[in-house]
Amino acid sequence: MKSQGSSSDKNCKVSFRKKLLIIDSDLGVEDVERLKFLCIGLVPNKKLEKSSSASDVFEHLLAEDLLSEGDSFFLAELLYIIGQKKLLQYLNYTEEKVEQLLPIQGKVSLFRNLLYELSQGIDSEDLKNMIFLLNDSLPKTEMTSLSFLALLEKQDKIDEDNLTCLEDLCKMVVPKLLRNIEKYKREKAAQIATPPVDKEAESLYQGEEELVSQTDIKTFLEALPQEESQQDKHARSNGNRAIDGAPSLVSRGLQGASANTLNSETSTKWAPTYRMDRNHRGLCVIVNNHSFISLRDRRGTHKDAEILKGVFQWLGFTVHIYNNVTKGEMEEVLQKEKCNPAHADGDCFVFCILTHGEDGAVYSSDEALIPIREIMSHFTALQCPGLAEKPKLFFIQACQGEKIQLSKSIEADALNPEQAPTSLQDSIPVEADFLLGLATVPGYVSFRHVEEGSWYIQSLCNHLKVLVPRREDILSILTAVNDDVSRRVDKQGTKKQMPQPAFTLRKKLVFPVPLDALSL
Numbered sequence: 001m002k003s004q005g006s007s008s009d010k011n012c013k014v015s016f017r018k019k020l021l022i023i024d025s026d027l028g029v030e031d032v033e034r035l036k037f038l039c040i041g042l043v044p045n046k047k048l049e050k051s052s053s054a055s056d057v058f059e060h061l062l063a064e065d066l067l068s069e070g071d072s073f074f075l076a077e078l079l080y081i082i083g084q085k086k087l088l089q090y091l092n093y094t095e096e097k098v099e100q101l102l103p104i105q106g107k108v109s110l111f112r113n114l115l116y117e118l119s120q121g122i123d124s125e126d127l128k129n130m131i132f133l134l135n136d137s138l139p140k141t142e143m144t145s146l147s148f149l150a151l152l153e154k155q156d157k158i159d160e161d162n163l164t165c166l167e168d169l170c171k172m173v174v175p176k177l178l179r180n181i182e183k184y185k186r187e188k189a190a191q192i193a194t195p196p197v198d199k200e201a202e203s204l205y206q207g208e209e210e211l212v213s214q215t216d217i218k219t220f221l222e223a224l225p226q227e228e229s230q231q232d233k234h235a236r237s238n239g240n241r242a243i244d245g246a247p248s249l250v251s252r253g254l255q256g257a258s259a260n261t262l263n264s265e266t267s268t269k270w271a272p273t274y275r276m277d278r279n280h281r282g283l284c285v286i287v288n289n290h291s292f293i294s295l296r297d298r299r300g301t302h303k304d305a306e307i308l309k310g311v312f313q314w315l316g317f318t319v320h321i322y323n324n325v326t327k328g329e330m331e332e333v334l335q336k337e338k339c340n341p342a343h344a345d346g347d348c349f350v351f352c353i354l355t356h357g358e359d360g361a362v363y364s365s366d367e368a369l370i371p372i373r374e375i376m377s378h379f380t381a382l383q384c385p386g387l388a389e390k391p392k393l394f395f396i397q398a399c400q401g402e403k404i405q406l407s408k409s410i411e412a413d414a415l416n417p418e419q420a421p422t423s424l425q426d427s428i429p430v431e432a433d434f435l436l437g438l439a440t441v442p443g444y445v446s447f448r449h450v451e452e453g454s455w456y457i458q459s460l461c462n463h464l465k466v467l468v469p470r471r472e473d474i475l476s477i478l479t480a481v482n483d484d485v486s487r488r489v490d491k492q493g494t495k496k497q498m499p500q501p502a503f504t505l506r507k508k509l510v511f512p513v514p515l516d517a518l519s520l
Helices: 002-025 029-038 045-049 054-063 073-081 085-091 095-105 110-120 124-133 145-154 164-173 175-189 200-204 214-222 230-237 246-254 264-269 301-314 327-338 341-345 372-379 402-406 455-470 474-486
Strands: 205-210 280-288 317-323 346-358 361-363 369-371 392-399 434-438 444-449 500-503
Touching: 002 054, 002 085, 029 054, 029 073, 029 110, 029 145, 045 054, 054 073, 073 085, 073 095, 085 095, 095 455, 110 145, 110 175, 124 145, 124 164, 145 164, 164 175, 280 301, 280 327, 280 341, 301 317, 301 346, 301 455, 317 327, 327 372, 341 346, 346 372, 361 372, 361 392, 369 372, 372 392, 372 434, 392 455, 455 474, 474 500
Parallel strands: 280 317, 280 346, 346 392, 392 434
Antiparallel strands: 205 444, 346 361, 361 369, 434 500
């Protein structure tokens, strides 16, 4: 049986390579140049320079773990970009499927895409004029538009943050291409693309174990404000809990969910939606703690703050960012934001916390522990009337510190079940319409890339950008985030991360599609 299995695996690999060979036979010299150009930064330049055929490129992709029989999306992405969409069938992809997955799984950077787009808009006469303008600094060799742009990049005349030379050339020779450059700048500024995690980058990851038990999650849930409506009380008196009662939704939102999905029955049966047509969308508060007294710096957290700001501004929110917030400053922030008169005319409220955490609380920059329930309690109907009956969303990316890392029982934003406060529920504020998005669930790890930010926040923002234009509700979006993050693994391939939403929402929350959604 073992030899049969090995033979079967071998046949599968041969079959896959046959498909690659068919694709190779349909690609010409120009296609190979395009493939090589799009792979710059992902495959070593020396290997690309020696590649004379598409099969050579495929061999390098296989060696770099960018292509396999089980995951051929990167090659599908390349074929899609260079316009060879008919060849997608050999990889079991359709044009529509690739378009759907590109915003989430795409590996070609914004900058590389820009240069490729520009190359397609530079004809032979334009190229001749551009070379003439830079004649003194260029070698006397024949060039294509792609090799010309690659040379400018190699000579450090252009990079993703410096397009001055390119803008000057386009202004003189092909002014219409300036629109592509402006579009790139807007997308980059708004952090439209989340860079994929490659093999080399994995060594930069900080894996933060979240040793959380079911008791921990229960205590987190107890931190969610709860309120029985008159409808709930009436239903309970008849021995039946109303579908939109806050306590029942909390139970379904967490305990009724499997490892990577919410209870579909809950989401599909909801007909009412929260109102989203007031004067403005609402406020989004971001507390971003990078530096601490003794805990290690949270490198990469600025990327999370930037992408959160870009996405929620795109959704119409007014964003307030507070960096390295002490305990005293946190109290000032909470008082200021809960009393903000803008709540009265807003549809929604969002509060994001990026910091270290422990024992059901988050750390301030001066390392004081602030209970999550205490933060949330500032925005109940009693404390903040302007937010009554409006959705209040809290997203928490709490990473572990070195002190916590030494302890095997409490790490990151986890609670120690043996030390969980027994009177926690007695001090909870009373309110529905809350959602608490946690970065992890029991037994899993939370990853933060020291350059690109956390898996959870980056995935959350990416999915908001992709799924809001499709009019998906927030719980469906968070389910997609669960699925995305759950597919990622650490360098050793042994640890994973699973986000977990818990909620007392009574209705569907569907963000209106921004007017500029097509520009994303």
